[in-house]
Amino acid sequence: MIAPLPLLQQLVLVLAAIVLLTSFVLLAQARLISAIHVFAWQGALVAAVTAVVAAAGGAPHLYFSAVLTLGLKALLIPWMLHRLARRLELDRHVETLRLPTLVVMAAVALVIFSYWLVLPMVQEGLAFTRNIVAVSLAVVLIGLLMMVFRQQAVAQVLGFMSMENGLFLAAVSATAGMPLVVELGVAFDVLVAMVLFGVFFFQIRESIESLDVDRLNRLKETAEERE
Amino acid sequence: MDHLLSQVTAWGLVLLQALLYAVLGPLLVGWVRKVKALLQNRRGAPVLQPYRDLRKLLVKETRVAHTASPLFRAAPYIVFVSTWLGAATVPLIAVDLPTAAIADIIVLVGLLALGRFFLALAGMDVGTAFGGMGASREMLVSALAEPAMLMAIFTLAMGAHSTNLSTVIGHQLAGGLALRPSILFALGGLTLVAIAETGRIPVDNPATHLELTMIHEAMLLEYSGRHLALMEWAAQIKLVLYGALIANIFFPWGIGESFSPGSLALGIGAIVAKLLLLGGALAIAESVLAKMRLFRAPAFLNLALLLSLLGLLSHVILEVGT
Numbered sequence: 001m002i003a004p005l006p007l008l009q010q011l012v013l014v015l016a017a018i019v020l021l022t023s024f025v026l027l028a029q030a031r032l033i034s035a036i037h038v039f040a041w042q043g044a045l046v047a048a049v050t051a052v053v054a055a056a057g058g059a060p061h062l063y064f065s066a067v068l069t070l071g072l073k074a075l076l077i078p079w080m081l082h083r084l085a086r087r088l089e090l091d092r093h094v095e096t097l098r099l100p101t102l103v104v105m106a107a108v109a110l111v112i113f114s115y116w117l118v119l120p121m122v123q124e125g126l127a128f129t130r131n132i133v134a135v136s137l138a139v140v141l142i143g144l145l146m147m148v149f150r151q152q153a154v155a156q157v158l159g160f161m162s163m164e165n166g167l168f169l170a171a172v173s174a175t176a177g178m179p180l181v182v183e184l185g186v187a188f189d190v191l192v193a194m195v196l197f198g199v200f201f202f203q204i205r206e207s208i209e210s211l212d213v214d215r216l217n218r219l220k221e222t223a224e225e226r227e
Numbered sequence: 228m229d230h231l232l233s234q235v236t237a238w239g240l241v242l243l244q245a246l247l248y249a250v251l252g253p254l255l256v257g258w259v260r261k262v263k264a265l266l267q268n269r270r271g272a273p274v275l276q277p278y279r280d281l282r283k284l285l286v287k288e289t290r291v292a293h294t295a296s297p298l299f300r301a302a303p304y305i306v307f308v309s310t311w312l313g314a315a316t317v318p319l320i321a322v323d324l325p326t327a328a329i330a331d332i333i334v335l336v337g338l339l340a341l342g343r344f345f346l347a348l349a350g351m352d353v354g355t356a357f358g359g360m361g362a363s364r365e366m367l368v369s370a371l372a373e374p375a376m377l378m379a380i381f382t383l384a385m386g387a388h389s390t391n392l393s394t395v396i397g398h399q400l401a402g403g404l405a406l407r408p409s410i411l412f413a414l415g416g417l418t419l420v421a422i423a424e425t426g427r428i429p430v431d432n433p434a435t436h437l438e439l440t441m442i443h444e445a446m447l448l449e450y451s452g453r454h455l456a457l458m459e460w461a462a463q464i465k466l467v468l469y470g471a472l473i474a475n476i477f478f479p480w481g482i483g484e485s486f487s488p489g490s491l492a493l494g495i496g497a498i499v500a501k502l503l504l505l506g507g508a509l510a511i512a513e514s515v516l517a518k519m520r521l522f523r524a525p526a527f528l529n530l531a532l533l534l535s536l537l538g539l540l541s542h543v544i545l546e547v548g549t
Contacts, residue, residue, distance in 0.1 A: 007406070010405060010406040010407070011406060013406075013407075013408055013541075013545045013546070014406045014407070014408045014411065016408075016545065017408030017409075017411070017412070017537070017541045017545060018408070020537065020541070021412075021534075021537060024533060024537070100526075100529075101529055104529065104533055108533070108536055108537075108540070111537075111540050111544075112540065115540070115543065115544050131544060131545045131546075132545070134544045135541075135544065135545070
């Protein structure tokens with residue numbers, strides 16, 4: 001029963017559930033630009049969860065994390081990805097997932113798996129946010145699944161970044177946030193990774209004239225023979 | 228004596244509720260059409276027009292194709308009765324009516340499936356191409372919509388520990404205004420299912436007889452007169468049924484909790500207001516959205532199934548054990 005929980009804590013649960021939903025949308029979204037927008041929304045929702053946890057749990061240092069997440073994951077990185085997609089002329093890129101229903105059902109199975117994994121921890125009883133640990137683990141695993149099933153390099157980066165969102169959510173919900181130094185370090189890491197990805201995109205495209213990473217598996221000679 | 232009297236009142240209310248479903252059906256459809264017309268800058272037909280259409284069809288001569296079997300003649304009655312009976316089990320103005328004993332969600336799904344089965348059979352009976360095409364499409368949509376609907380409903384049933392509609396609504400009323408992720412997801416899933424099952428845009432277009440896009444209309448092409456009237460009336464009742472289901476399960480406030488005249492009047496007022504709001508929302512959604520290709524419909528219903536599944540999972544993960 002959820003009724004006795006205060007309103008703010010209910011809000012945290014609802015927001016966490018919507019983060020999980022955005023993970024699914026990200027997984028199934030075929031249009032690259034829309035996927036980037038969904039990723040931005042996911043970042044904003046994670047920031048909102050952090051802010052509400054800060055308000056409900058009385059942890060003022062989390063407000064700083066929330067602002068950092070909002071600025072980085074909801075604004076700066078989506079903007080960089082957006083610009084990259086425009087410069088790589090991928091604005092109208094549509095990637096059809098093979099077997100979309102199967103992939104989504106695999107993601108549902110991952111949610112159940114992560115719930116099963118977290119169950120002993122939930123019974124220990126941490127804070128009111130302990131139930132969200134399963135959700136954040138599921139977000140991490142779905143990000144991984146996205147990196148496995150998407151062939152497009154930019155979409156794989158989105159999966160990677162949403163994994164980071166899940167890790168951040170886990171940190172917030174399990175231990176009320178990491179120390180400030182660690183958080184700043186992670187934020188910087190993510191930013192540097194983003195810049196490196198940008199460089200790599202151009203390198204990949206130059207060498208195989210596409211961002212379909214499946215083509216990296218082929219030997220160059222066979223690829224030429226085929227053409 | 229008192230006991231007998233209360234029994235008579237209760238059963239009278241059951242009858243009143245069933246009649247209300249039959250009366251509200253055409254009214255809701257007329258209201259949706261009126262709002263849509265206003266949104267398109269047309270004056271539109273009066274809200275009462277569906278009643279006139281039904282009366283016209285009821286007095287008209289009923290013709291049946293000479294290749295039709297007895298099933299073709301029986302189907303309109305079966306479809307109408309099963310839909311109406313299904314509707315009568317959904318609490319409309321009050322909970323805890325005597326029909327609460329059979330107001331089980333699985334019974335409701337079964338009754339609707341029975342009606343749909345005979346509708347599809349009737350579509351194929353005469354042997355015209357459009358009838359068979361419509362029947363196969365209807366089955367495609369409903370085969371995908373039914374699991375999503377059951378999942379959404381199981382989400383609610385898990386909270387209330389019962390699949391009885393009256394108990395579920397009572398549980399919602401007792402829980403008060405609480406934000407629950409599972410309820411939000413179930414609402415989303417059930418709304419998508421309702422749109423698909425009642426044949427509204429973006430799955431089916433109720434206002435067209437265009438060959439390539441129609442689903443529900445294609446099965447009714449061979450019907451005329453009172454058979455057609457019953458089929459259309461059943462579809463209108465189904466729309467109210469889904470509206471009442473969504474309104475009363477997710478927003479149960481205002482429904483009559485006792486049989487006193489005051490609370491019943493409040494119940495009627497509340498359900499009419501909720502249906503007007505839902506009908507207006509439906510009309511706006513239909514004006515904004517375009518109809519999907521038929522082959523996109525499975526993706527639409529997969530989304531409904533996903534939402535319902537997430538509702539179920541978030542109930543287990545986020546809400547149990549707190």
